[in-house]
Amino acid sequence: MGWKIPSFALFCIFFAYYIYLPIPENIEERWKVGLITILTKFASLMNVLLENVGIMRYGQLFRIILAMDLTKPISDENLTVIDTDFSDIPVRLYLPTRKSERRRPAIIFIHGGAMTQGSCKLSSYDSLSRWTAKKLDAVVLGVDFRQAPQYLFPVPLEDCVFAVKFFLQDKILMKYGVDPTRICITGDSSGGLLATSVVYLLQNDPEFKDKIKAQALIYPVLQVFDTLVPSHQEYANGPFLTREMAIKLFCLSLTMDEALPQAMLRNQHMPEESRHLFKYVNWSVYLPEKYKKYHVYTEPTLGNLKSLHPLLVDSRLSPLVLNDSQLQTLPLTYILTCEHDLVRDDGLIYATRLQNVGVQVTHDHLEDGFHAAISLTGPPMYIQFGFKIRDKYICWLEENL
16 A cells, blocks of 8 residues: 555656646647647657567557548548549549539648658548638649658658659649649648658659649748757747657658667757758748847757768758759748747748748748647647638638639
8 A cells, every 4th residue: 555655646746747838828729739738748758668668669659549540531512532542652632523614723732740650641631631622622632652660761752752743644634624734732741841842853853844833831841950940949848749759750751770869859960061051041040030039049060970861961851951043943832830839940941031032932920829730620629720720721722723
């Protein structure tokens, strides 16, 4: 009996540590956001424990949980929903059923999840794609690219590029009644990274140049060079996405080397030969004054990581380091960022850089927002802020496609 009281006390202290999380006052449904953050943080801890005892790798528990949320391709009176594949790349198509006098716009959606988690078939993404197709009378294509750690980067990107090129064939566009002049590639979080990399690669492919009218990025991750930008420091503990969890998952898309996430957490992961590229991600130059606050820029320590990871300097993984002439090739762009978000500054810097080189950019910054809200609109939470993001995104697409 004597051990039960101290054990219970330790449990209460442990639980209180996870319960007490400073959720910003201006976030709606704070109790829901707090609960989601607690559960996510606890799941991350369980991932660490299961990895340490050798049961499964970090991230696998997340995948098991998310697999329970996958949906079937259910059609209704407004949409025909089809699961198919574009030469072995699984995709989901949402096709409006009513007849149209003209060919429809198309939205190609690439989901987030650090290239290690999730699917376009998750209930929240399925709902988003259904809503998009119905509201815009558009064909929507979700790409289910292969994921790490089984398939390391650049495989996820290569799958997306291949699926998009397949879709852009004249015979495929004709088959689905798509207007070839009204195509947009979109993505959230790491899906935003993949989306903008796909667009840039297509713009530099003579066969596909100018076939994408627009790109739309929802709280995108756009660089791995500097992991101590102000938003990384301010929102290291969330809400929802923590810095440690984000870095651990993202590193899994690159390597099994456990030294990389530790070095990235210290911001000491980049090689010496990356020095010339830091000018493109220098937040002290590109971040609006409002978001610099009390932070002082210090250049990351270079050359400390002994293992070589060439992909760290690859602009396909960090499109924010594309130079000005490369950025100029990008099409009409929508960027949505959230204030209470670990990766906020990536989107803010990208918007500034695109505007500086003359790309037409619409930037919505939501002061009451947090990362991944659009993927939390399904059961059981139904986060209302996610619907706010959805409506802004849909409104921009409606006006620009």
